[in-house]
Amino acid sequence: MNETPSLRERKKAETRRRIxxxxxxxxxxxxxxxxxxxxxxxxxxxxxxxVFNYFPRKEDIFFDRVPEVVDLVTDxxxxxxxxxxxxxxxxxxxxxxxxxxxxxxxxxxxFVHFFRVVAGSAALRARAREIADELEAVLxxxxxxxxxxxxxxxxxxxxxGAYRSAFLAxxxxxxxxxxxxxxxxxxxxxxxxxxxxxxxxxxxVRSGSEKHPPxxxx
Amino acid sequence: MNETPSLRERKKAETRRRIxxxxxxxxxxxxxxxxxxxxxxxxxxxxxxxVFNYFPRKEDIFFDRVPEVVDLVTDxxxxxxxxxxxxxxxxxxxxxxxxxxxxxxxxxxxFVHFFRVVAGSAALRARAREIADELEAVLxxxxxxxxxxxxxxxxxxxxxGAYRSAFLAxxxxxxxxxxxxxxxxxxxxxxxxxxxxxxxxxxxVRSGSEKHPPxxxx
DNA sequence: GCGAAAACTATACCCGACTAAATTTTAAGT
DNA sequence: ACTTAAAATTTAGTCGGGTATAGTTTTCGC
Numbered sequence: 001m002n003e004t005p006s007l008r009e010r011k012k013a014e015t016r017r018r019i020x021x022x023x024x025x026x027x028x029x030x031x032x033x034x035x036x037x038x039x040x041x042x043x044x045x046x047x048x049x050x051v052f053n054y055f056p057r058k059e060d061i062f063f064d065r066v067p068e069v070v071d072l073v074t075d076x077x078x079x080x081x082x083x084x085x086x087x088x089x090x091x092x093x094x095x096x097x098x099x100x101x102x103x104x105x106x107x108x109x110x111f112v113h114f115f116r117v118v119a120g121s122a123a124l125r126a127r128a129r130e131i132a133d134e135l136e137a138v139l140x141x142x143x144x145x146x147x148x149x150x151x152x153x154x155x156x157x158x159x160x161g162a163y164r165s166a167f168l169a170x171x172x173x174x175x176x177x178x179x180x181x182x183x184x185x186x187x188x189x190x191x192x193x194x195x196x197x198x199x200x201x202x203x204x205v206r207s208g209s210e211k212h213p214p215x216x217x218x
Numbered sequence: 219m220n221e222t223p224s225l226r227e228r229k230k231a232e233t234r235r236r237i238x239x240x241x242x243x244x245x246x247x248x249x250x251x252x253x254x255x256x257x258x259x260x261x262x263x264x265x266x267x268x269v270f271n272y273f274p275r276k277e278d279i280f281f282d283r284v285p286e287v288v289d290l291v292t293d294x295x296x297x298x299x300x301x302x303x304x305x306x307x308x309x310x311x312x313x314x315x316x317x318x319x320x321x322x323x324x325x326x327x328x329f330v331h332f333f334r335v336v337a338g339s340a341a342l343r344a345r346a347r348e349i350a351d352e353l354e355a356v357l358x359x360x361x362x363x364x365x366x367x368x369x370x371x372x373x374x375x376x377x378x379g380a381y382r383s384a385f386l387a388x389x390x391x392x393x394x395x396x397x398x399x400x401x402x403x404x405x406x407x408x409x410x411x412x413x414x415x416x417x418x419x420x421x422x423v424r425s426g427s428e429k430h431p432p433x434x435x436x
Numbered sequence: 437g438c439g440a441a442a443a444c445t446a447t448a449c450c451c452g453a454c455t456a457a458a459t460t461t462t463a464a465g466t
Numbered sequence: 467a468c469t470t471a472a473a474a475t476t477t478a479g480t481c482g483g484g485t486a487t488a489g490t491t492t493t494c495g496c
Contacts, residue, residue, distance in 0.1 A: 008462085008463055008464075008472080008473085011462090011463085011473090012473080015473095015474090036451090036452060036453085037452075037453065037454085038452080046474080046475090047474065047475050047476075048454095048475095049454095049455090049474075049475065049476080049477095050473085050474055050475075052453090052454070052455085053473080053474075056454095057453090057454090058452095058453070058454090126344045126347070126348065129344070129347040129348065129351065130344065130347065133347065150411070150415070151383075151387075151408075153383045153386075153387060154380060154383045154384075154408075154411065154412055154415070156383075157379035157380060157382060157383040158376055158379050158380060158415070160379065161375035161376050161378065161379030161380075162372060162375060162376060162379075164375060165369075165371045165372045165374075165375040166372075168371075169369075169371060190369075190372075193368070193372065194372055197368070197372070197376070197419040197420060198419060199419075200418060200419045201415040201416060201417075201418045201419025201420070202415060202419070225492095225493065225494085226442075226443085226492085226493055226494070229443085229492090229493085230442095230443080233443090233444090254481090254482060254483085255482075255483065255484085256482085264444080264445090265444065265445045265446070266445090266446095266484095267444075267445070267446085267485090267486095268443080268444055268445075270483090270484070270485085271443080271444080274484095275483090275484090276482095276483070276484095
């Protein structure tokens with residue numbers, strides 16, 4: 001896919017990385033709102049306008065790797081084994097990434113600084129919510145294209161809601177000083193509970209298209 | 219409770235209303251971002267500082283009645299019939315309000331203008347997301363205090379997610395020009411589907427109080 | 437009616453994200 | 467080499483939300 005990293009492309013990538021690296025450094029040191037675009041530009045040895053050339057909004061300098069997360073989710077759904085439900089593919093992926101200390105999992109002592117910066121800035125929290133929404137939309141489209149019965153919007157909303165609640169609870173505990181290793185088991189357990197609820201709720205509808213009045217099985 | 223609307227209180231309430239009314243008028247006419255606080259102050263015949271005295275952020279002038287919604291939800295949960303699950307109390311309330319054209323329901327031709335203003339402003343959309351989050355937190359606390367098994371955070375996240383997906387779909391259709399009367403049946407149907415999924419997913423866990431570590435079936 | 441507190445006003449100001457336009461540097465393709 | 471087009475820069479802003487301060491009017495409790 002990326003056979004030709006032409007000089008131009010490499011330079012662009014490098015400039016982008018330099019901006020986001022220096023920006024993040026400053027954010028970590030002093031907090032998001034206390035750093036101006038001008039300072040980032042100076043630190044990255046780039047003009048102010050160039051910063052905006054690469055990152056339309058200030059928040060994007062910090063949430064730099066979101067596109068990768070979107071790709072990850074997309075690949076997980078599209079590349080799942082034949083016949084495997086979307087839900088279970090995502091579930092496995094999320095649990096795996098949590099265990100491995102991947103950023104999407106959010107469980108690692110390295111991420112505490114990240115969480116602290118986000119928690120400390122209204123603008124970043126707002127952008128985080130926005131990102132969750134975008135991810136939800138992507139998911140909804142993926143689910144619709146996989147044709148699993150219910151409208152993707154609903155399933156995606158439940159999925160993101162469930163995951164977010166676990167993610168935030170875990171992030172909060174890490175922010176409160178608990179070590180990732182101590183939090184991980186509870187986090188995985190919370191994911192299990194959440195996905196069990198989803199699976200139970202969505203399962204009967206997935207197979208039959210008829211309108212069953214929801215029956216409690218035992 | 220409100221036996222004494224003293225003169226002072228009445229004047230305060232009136233000033234507040236005047237600001238939010240004139241503000242909303244202007245927003246409806248020209249869009250949120252195209253109106254400045256100064257203009258609102260002038261229209262309401264009040265100083266700029268007074269505006270900020272009543273509404274800490276510009277967005278709050280438009281989302282003026284959110285506190286009422288929070289109260290409504292709170293009252294619905296706290297005032298439900300003995301033994302009635304939180305979920306079903308909210309479900310009934312939401313369906314009823316949708317049918318009656320209440321703002322929380324979002325189904326009424328009057329609301330199209332409102333939706334259009336929100337859709338047209340990034341700041342308002344962001345604030346709307348924030349409000350949904352606040353509501354989710356309130357709900358989580360209510361659910362926890364009602365002691366219905368699962369952590370309130372999870373249930374609340376699912377609930378808000380489910381409702382939001384229906385709400386947004388309906389709002390989008392009204393924005394696209396469909397009449398409320400035509401959209402209402404589908405909206406109610408969507409709510410039914412959503413709450414059925416939730417009920418099915420949450421039901422079995424609600425009864426058992428023991429901590430079963432959810433076992434992976436394979 | 438009086439003193440205190442609360443609400444309100446006027447004014448001046450800051451600040452930094454973001455934009456527009458014109459110019460210069462740099463790499464790509466032939 | 468030489469042209470061309472993208473990318474980076476320079477420069478010079480705007481813009482409006484939000485704040486700080488100090489002084490004035492209005493209501494309240496007595």
